[in-house]
Amino acid sequence: MADRYRIFGVELSPYSVKVRSYFRYKGIPHQWIIRNADSQAEYQKYARLPIVPLVVTPENEGLQDSTPIIERMESVYPQPSIHPSDPVAAFVSVLLEEFGDEWGNKWMFHYRWARDVDQLSCAGRLARMMMPAADEAQLSTMIAQVRERMVGRVWFVGSSPQTAPQIEDSFCETLAMLETHLANRAYLFGARPAFGDFAMWGQLYNLWTDPTPGAIIEARATNVLAWIHRMLWPRAEGNFEDWASLEPTLMPLLERQVGRLFMPWTTANASAIAGGREEFSVELAGRTWTQKPQKYHAKSLAALREKYAALPEKYAALPDKRAIDAVLDRAGCLAGLRG
Numbered sequence: 001m002a003d004r005y006r007i008f009g010v011e012l013s014p015y016s017v018k019v020r021s022y023f024r025y026k027g028i029p030h031q032w033i034i035r036n037a038d039s040q041a042e043y044q045k046y047a048r049l050p051i052v053p054l055v056v057t058p059e060n061e062g063l064q065d066s067t068p069i070i071e072r073m074e075s076v077y078p079q080p081s082i083h084p085s086d087p088v089a090a091f092v093s094v095l096l097e098e099f100g101d102e103w104g105n106k107w108m109f110h111y112r113w114a115r116d117v118d119q120l121s122c123a124g125r126l127a128r129m130m131m132p133a134a135d136e137a138q139l140s141t142m143i144a145q146v147r148e149r150m151v152g153r154v155w156f157v158g159s160s161p162q163t164a165p166q167i168e169d170s171f172c173e174t175l176a177m178l179e180t181h182l183a184n185r186a187y188l189f190g191a192r193p194a195f196g197d198f199a200m201w202g203q204l205y206n207l208w209t210d211p212t213p214g215a216i217i218e219a220r221a222t223n224v225l226a227w228i229h230r231m232l233w234p235r236a237e238g239n240f241e242d243w244a245s246l247e248p249t250l251m252p253l254l255e256r257q258v259g260r261l262f263m264p265w266t267t268a269n270a271s272a273i274a275g276g277r278e279e280f281s282v283e284l285a286g287r288t289w290t291q292k293p294q295k296y297h298a299k300s301l302a303a304l305r306e307k308y309a310a311l312p313e314k315y316a317a318l319p320d321k322r323a324i325d326a327v328l329d330r331a332g333c334l335a336g337l338r339g
C-alpha cells in the first residue's frame with residue numbers, strides 16, 4: 001500500500017486544481033503528478049475515462065469526477081469540515097459548487113479559446129507541458145494543433161457568436177458581485193473555505209491565468225484576486241458565517257446568476273437530453289441561448305436534485321428546511337431543484 005494519494009492533473013484543468021486545493025486544505029498526504037507522456041502509462045492503469053483529475057488512493061483505487069472525489073474524501077477525512085453548520089449556508093454552498101463546475105466552466109472555456117491572444121497563451125502552455133523537451137519547431141507544430149482542436153470544441157460548452165456576449169456579461173457581473181462579497185471576507189462562506197469555494201475557484205483561477213479574463217480580474221477585482229491566491233493553499237483563518245451575514249452580498253449572485261441564468265439553462269439542457277434532441281434553445285434573461293445539449297450536466301443536475309431531496313433527512317427540524325426553501329425560492333432556484 002502506498003503512503004499517500006496521487007493526483008494526476010493539469011494546472012490548466014479547473015477540476016484538477018480544484019481537487020488539489022481541497023487536498024492541500026485538508027492536509028491529506030498526496031503527490032501531484034502532471035498528466036503528460038511521462039505519466040501516461042501509470043495514468044492509464046487507473047483511469048476509466050480519459051479525463052483529469054484522476055485520484056489514485058493508497059490502496060490503488062482510481063477515482064474520477066471532482067465532486068464525488070471530494071465527497072468521498074470528506075467522508076474519510078471529515079475534519080475540518082468544508083460544510084458550514086448553518087443549514088442555509090451549507091445548501092447554498094452545495095448549489096454554488098454545482099454552479100461553479102457547470103456554469104463557471106462556460107466562462108473559462110469560452111474566454112480561453114475565443115480570442116487569438118488567449119488561444120496562443122493557453123495552447124503554448126499546454127504544448128510545453130505535454131512536450132517539455134521539445135524544440136521551438138516541434139512546439140509551434142504542437143501549439144497549432146492544440147489551438148485548432150480546442151477552438152473547434154467551444155460549441156461543446158455552448159460558446160458561439162450568439163452566446164459570447166451572454167457568457168462575458170455573466171462573468172463580468174459575477175466578478176463584480178464576488179468583489180463586493182469578498183471585501184473583508186477571506187472565503188465565500190466566511191473565514192474558511194467551503195465546498196462551493198473549491199469549484200468556483202478552479203474556474204476563476206484558470207480564468208486568471210488567461211490573458212483577457214486575467215486582465216479583467218486584475219483591473220477590476222482585487223478582493224477576488226486575493227482570494228484566487230489564497231485558495232491555492234487555503235487554510236482556516238476562523239469560522240464559517242451564518243447565512244444572515246452572508247445574505248446581503250451573496251443573495252444577488254444567487255438571484256441574478258444562479259436563479260436567472262443557470263437554473264433555466266440546466267433545466268432546458270436536461271429536458272433536451274431526455275428528449276434526445278440534437279440542439280436546444282432557451283431564453284435566459286431575455287436573450288436566446290442555443291446549443292447542443294451536454295450529457296454530463298444532466299447527470300450532475302440529477303445529483304444536485306438528489307442532494308436537495310435528501311434535506312428532510314438531514315434536517316429533521318422543519319424550520320431549517322423551510323429556511324432553505326425560502327432562500328431558494330427567492331433566488332428562483334426552488335422549482336428547478338424539485339425537478
Ligand SMILES: N[C@@H](CCC(=O)N[C@@H](CS)C(=O)NCC(=O)O)C(=O)O
Nearest residue numbers: 013014015050051052053065066067
Ligand atoms: N466532471 C469532471 C470533469 C473533468 C474534465 O472535464 N476534465 C477535462 C479537463 S478540465 C479533461 O480531462 N478533458 C479531457 C482531456 O483533457 O483529455 C470532474 O469534475 O472532474
